Amino acid sequence: MQELSRRYIEYHAHAQRKIRAAAVIGVLGFPVFYLTWKYVLPQPYESMLLRGIGTVLCLALALSPWWPPRWQRYAVPFSYFTFLFSLPFFFTLMLLLNHSNSTWQMSTLAALIYVVLLYDLVNAIVVLVVGSLGAIAAYLLMTGGAPIPIGYWTTLPILLFALTAIFGLAYSDNLIAREKLKAAASLASQVAHECRTPLTGIRFEADGCERLIARLPASPARDKLAASHRRVRQHITSANSVIDLLLSNVAQHHRGSPASELHSMRQVVKQAIERYSFKPNQRELVRLDIDEDFRFRGSDLLMTHVLFNLMKNGLRAIEARGGNEHYLSISLRQGEGMNRIVVTDTGEGVPPELRNYLFIPFVSAQRPGVGTGLGLSFCRMIVESAGGTISCESEVDFGTSFTIDLPAVQPVGEDTTAV
Template sequence: MRPFAIVAIVGFPLYFFIWHQLFPQPYENLPLRLVGSALFIPILFSERWPARAKKFLPYYWYATIFYSLPFFFTFMLLKNNGSNVWIESALIAAFVMVLLLDWFMLLLNFVIGIGVAFLAYWLTTDPVVLHAAYSAHLAIFSFAVAIGVVANYDMDRIRIEQERAMLATAGSIAHELRTPLLAIRSGASGLGRYLPSLLETYSIAQQGELPVPKIRLVHLQSMDGVLSRIEQEAIHSNAIIDMLLANARFTGGYSHGAATCSIAQSVKSALERYPFRDGERERVLTDLATDFTFHGSEMLMVHVLFNLLKNALRGIASVDSALISIRLVSGPRTSQLLFRDTGPGIAPDVLPHIFTRFYTSSAGIDDASIGTGIGLAFCRDVMRAVGGAIDCRSVEGMFTEFALTFPRP
């Protein structure tokens, strides 16, 4: 959005000078162009919009495109009596619409935009002159837009099917892995219960000089630790599978309805349930004094925190002094959960894409470089479902901070 906004903000007044001074046209309108530029300014700073306003950003985007492309270019084409310059400009506008809009919004903008432009022309022009060539131009524009609608519809359908296939595959793999992991965990747990008796029996047999194979003392001492690690890794893997399944199944709504939840309790539940490896829990610091509530699902929020913990712990594993901090901040209009780690950070070229579903990068050790690419997209969808937002800022080599913004109940 931002690159196009910059082009529009500069282009509208610039082309007034071109068509008014350098290559004069029959009609020009600076106020209309300034309105077009002004509409794009909020889009340029959309990252600074309040959390409550961000959910309206797509609607504002569509309204701005409606004014600046189909309405403006059709109106100017009519006011300039169908000049060649404006026929070519309108064709370019139709091409840009095909690139920017999905098939439904493309069709809607085209039909309503041209209709409103004709109405504005009829209300502001006397006498109204409609050349016979306009019908031919409309047929050409309609054909171009129709091709764009069909192409965009096919692309949307292919993308949806790809997402469904990848999510179904992820869910299938997770289910297939769960059974052997549970078997490994049960086997390790059972063996751990009987291992002390077996070792004691082995020791008695050795003392009685019975013919039993000799096992080195270091191996005997390591058996108990190995079984504990196997069981812990099985628990950890099962938790990751649960997280993957939750990520794959979430569709942006709540299957059992939303409720008023405590964010501090959600954090505590996540930290109690997350399968930390040895030494990991001590690296997570919390400041939950400023508790606040949100309207949503505690279970989904726990899985959001699971995703953030998984990524952060993987990132700080190579930095001995790195820590994770979870801090709550309550404000008059919005409240925030700030999740920060002092690990290696995220590369600047990767950072804008980390919330894109299935996005992966070959560099770094963040969620965009290892895994399915759905974890942070899941976090974004959950935060949108509660009426909030999730943003990330990172300085490579210093820190990564996720800000989860919640509206006040």
């Protein structure tokens, strides 16, 4: 179920208006065709009740941008149910109740095409099967167990043939998209290679500087040079990790099993705070509650970048909201089965219409021109590669809270050498 939900959300991440447009079509179509099939071109069966339910559902969905903020997170699952009822269920049921006549055969085919347009491939198949079976069950209940019209069985192969062709064409589009992704991965690999070459040269030069610094007599200047050298090495490591991160995002290499190393989350948080490039006075906004340390299995470097992204977003939201009493907090919480990291800010919050799509690539809650929409998708991939989950709670003008749940492993006090 979670995978189906993710597929549906990702499918509409960059086309949210398509859901509302389809809802508006339903609001207009249900009453118009009721009048048409009832009075202009009368059909054997019509139902004001069924069309009324469809109209109300579509109207509610069309008005979803004006729902109360706390309800808007349910707009996407509500659209899933609305289209399931309004398309395969309603049209299949009306096809059966109208003895599978030609008018409803064509209407049902049109509805099935809408399903393919509104759902990704896997969800379209699920919705068609569930909606059709539900319609058959409703027909049997409404008719007291009357036999399925023969016309339905003769129509079914034609509908299946049409759907097979549509699905085949849709799948071919997916293949083209995959080929484009492979091309992008190849280009990213070439760019990464070109970037790594100068980074390797910088590292060699830094190593040479380190040997020269070691020969200098002790002095404040030497200490400053040594500190600068350490920062250069950190920046090189960070640059390489960003390259790895970009490659994993394009090539989907993050889907493998988690790394076997165990790391202290408290140390990761401290490292992130130490290495983050704060603007003036930003460090004072960060509050830490990391006494409940825990270990996780994965990459400490990539998890540091998760915190980088969350801190950057939070501090940017605080800056956009303005004021002097805001803060960003990072807290650790131990649990029996899952340990938790919570990053909370009191910034401007995330608009309700974007909350369902935050972790989808290229979807950004920032104003136009700020951010690429890749940071939170990176965070999700890294957290999931460690076997965890990440979620978001937000309210406009109150702030945002990101929660990361990671599988509990060995207690901090145990020896980790026998991993």
